Amino acid sequence: MTKTEKSVVLDAPARRSARPWPDHGLAAISWLVAVAIVGLFCWIVGDLIWHGWPLIDWTFLTTSPRLGGREGGILPVIVSTLLILGIALMVAVPLGGSTAILLAEFTRRSGWYGRLVGRSLDVMAAVPSIVFGLFGNALFCQMLGMGYSILAGGLTLALMVLPILIRTMESSIRLVPTNYRQAAAALGLSRTRTVLSVLLPQALPGLLVGLVLGIGRVLAETAALLFTSGYVMRMPGSLLDSGRALSIHIYDLSMHVPGGESKAYATALVLLVILLVVNAIAIFIADRWQRRLTAKMI
Amino acid sequence: MDISAGSPTGIGCRHLSVRYGAHQALYDVSVTIPIQQITAVIGPSGCGKSSFLATWNRLTDLYDHCHVTGEMWLHGEDVLSREVDLIRLRRRVGMIFQTPNPFPLSIKRNIQLPLRETGIRDRDRLDFITERVLQDVGLWDETKDRLNRSALGLSGGQQQRLCIARALALQPQLLLFDEPCSALDPISSGIVEDLIHELRQQATIVIVTHNISQARRIADHVAMFWYDDGVGKLVEHCAAAKAFTAPDNPITAAYIDGSRG
Numbered sequence: 001m002t003k004t005e006k007s008v009v010l011d012a013p014a015r016r017s018a019r020p021w022p023d024h025g026l027a028a029i030s031w032l033v034a035v036a037i038v039g040l041f042c043w044i045v046g047d048l049i050w051h052g053w054p055l056i057d058w059t060f061l062t063t064s065p066r067l068g069g070r071e072g073g074i075l076p077v078i079v080s081t082l083l084i085l086g087i088a089l090m091v092a093v094p095l096g097g098s099t100a101i102l103l104a105e106f107t108r109r110s111g112w113y114g115r116l117v118g119r120s121l122d123v124m125a126a127v128p129s130i131v132f133g134l135f136g137n138a139l140f141c142q143m144l145g146m147g148y149s150i151l152a153g154g155l156t157l158a159l160m161v162l163p164i165l166i167r168t169m170e171s172s173i174r175l176v177p178t179n180y181r182q183a184a185a186a187l188g189l190s191r192t193r194t195v196l197s198v199l200l201p202q203a204l205p206g207l208l209v210g211l212v213l214g215i216g217r218v219l220a221e222t223a224a225l226l227f228t229s230g231y232v233m234r235m236p237g238s239l240l241d242s243g244r245a246l247s248i249h250i251y252d253l254s255m256h257v258p259g260g261e262s263k264a265y266a267t268a269l270v271l272l273v274i275l276l277v278v279n280a281i282a283i284f285i286a287d288r289w290q291r292r293l294t295a296k297m298i
Numbered sequence: 299m300d301i302s303a304g305s306p307t308g309i310g311c312r313h314l315s316v317r318y319g320a321h322q323a324l325y326d327v328s329v330t331i332p333i334q335q336i337t338a339v340i341g342p343s344g345c346g347k348s349s350f351l352a353t354w355n356r357l358t359d360l361y362d363h364c365h366v367t368g369e370m371w372l373h374g375e376d377v378l379s380r381e382v383d384l385i386r387l388r389r390r391v392g393m394i395f396q397t398p399n400p401f402p403l404s405i406k407r408n409i410q411l412p413l414r415e416t417g418i419r420d421r422d423r424l425d426f427i428t429e430r431v432l433q434d435v436g437l438w439d440e441t442k443d444r445l446n447r448s449a450l451g452l453s454g455g456q457q458q459r460l461c462i463a464r465a466l467a468l469q470p471q472l473l474l475f476d477e478p479c480s481a482l483d484p485i486s487s488g489i490v491e492d493l494i495h496e497l498r499q500q501a502t503i504v505i506v507t508h509n510i511s512q513a514r515r516i517a518d519h520v521a522m523f524w525y526d527d528g529v530g531k532l533v534e535h536c537a538a539a540k541a542f543t544a545p546d547n548p549i550t551a552a553y554i555d556g557s558r559g
């Protein structure tokens with residue numbers, strides 16, 4: 001076949017007709033599935049906005065709930081949620097980050113220690129959240145005497161997100177190409193310096209994925225919080241007060257409070273917006289950090 | 299430099315063997331590397347050339363199940379000793395890899411990151427060294443206006459020269475090149491080759507190359523590796539002039555004129 005003939009065959013119209021039929025079928029199925037997923041997402045969000053948006057105003061965001069949540073706003077619930085999230089991240093990110101570094105850089109994957117930690121994490125990731133709730137209740141609320149409190153809830157959720165945080169962070173550190181490690185070693189950089197200055201900036205996008213997943217899990221968690229931070233609707237005076245998270249508020253309004261359904265919709269919408277905003281902040285901070293690490297800072 | 303008892307001066311090894319698990323990559327190599335000269339390591343793929351190179355800075359330690367036995371010395375220091383300070387050793391032994399591997403950082407930071415680790419904090423001194431090594435590799439004029447930009451924006455040949463500059467900044471006594479030109483286009487390759495030739499003034503050089511004509515152009519000495527049943531061995535080590543005209547070993551002669559390997 002000469003060159004000209006070949007290029008004719010490869011022209012777009014000719015290629016389309018030459019494509020075997022299973023390709024069309026597969027493409028069509030993929031399209032359908034993708035459309036279905038996007039559709040489902042739009043349905044949920046649309047439903048929330050449709051039912052929830054009319055109820056959201058300044059008063060809703062800045063006042064306390066009354067009559068079991070049927071009236072008033074959700075300010076204390078928002079505050080409790082953010083406090084729980086803050087505690088969970090402050091504990092889980094340093095702990096998870098250093099464990100991920102340990103697993104990825106300082107242990108052999110096939111060694112007994114690496115395997116032990118890895119397996120434990122995988123099992124922990126599969127433990128139902130209600131079990132974490134009971135464990136958190138036994139450890140933090142009772143043994144350590146924190147009672148039903150935001151602190152106990154935050155710590156329980158920190159434990160709960162650790163596996164997913166560590167596993168995603170570990171794999172993103174591992175995925176940094178080996179030649180950077182070789183280059184660093186050959187230049188006499190210490191392991192610590194290699195991790196901090198070369199590997200972490202490279203792994204940052206992946207670390208961020210772990211963080212975003214963790215944030216999502218914390219904000220969505222309900223069962224574990226029932227037993228640890230409780231469901232008191234008052235504005236928390238300290239971290240040792242019980243506080244109701246948004247997810248619990250939604251659960252309570254829709255299951256236990258007759259006539260609370262519309263407020264549940266509004267609360268769910270607020271939760272969704274908080275999730276998006278917190279993730280956006282995380283991405284913004286990580287982006288700034290990466291720029292500083294790769295260019296200016298020395 | 300600490301002189302541990304028993305390790306000879308100069309650079310060399312005796313009865314050096316490298317094994318990866320059950321696979322013997324290199325067996326019983328004894329060689330003395332001439333100081334301030336270029337030794338080209340040649341031979342077919344899989345004959346242990348890269349393993350040989352990676353023992354000088356103990357990069358072999360990075361690989362699981364890699365066992366190195368024998369003796370190896372670098373100006374009085376026992377390279378294979380358990381007590382050797384790897385970080386200090388690797389500052390004394392620079393290594394340039396086949397694929398240019400600058401860090402995804404700025405050009406300046408690529409050079410200054412390892413340099414700062416040696417304890418130099420003074421900015422003027424850091425900048426002075428940066429300029430000097432970039433001059434040395436002929437990259438200064440091309441990069442002086444963009445030192446704070448990412449090193450990944452440089453061409454392949456420029457990246458490789460940056461990697462050489464980065465290694466030079468630590469003032470190594472021994473410079474190892476692992477096929478430094480094989481990922482570069484012919485023009486960049488020529489520039490890097492000329493550079494290596496000049497670097498003899500600054501350090502002892504060992505270069506692994508598959509390019510026989512390159513070895514012919516720059517080498518003062520040639521170490522010919524070959525394999526027997528998958529086990530790498532040194533079959534000849536002599537002055538380049540001899541290796542390219544009248545080698546003792548028929549394998550070397552056949553490899554060099556292209557009839558084997």
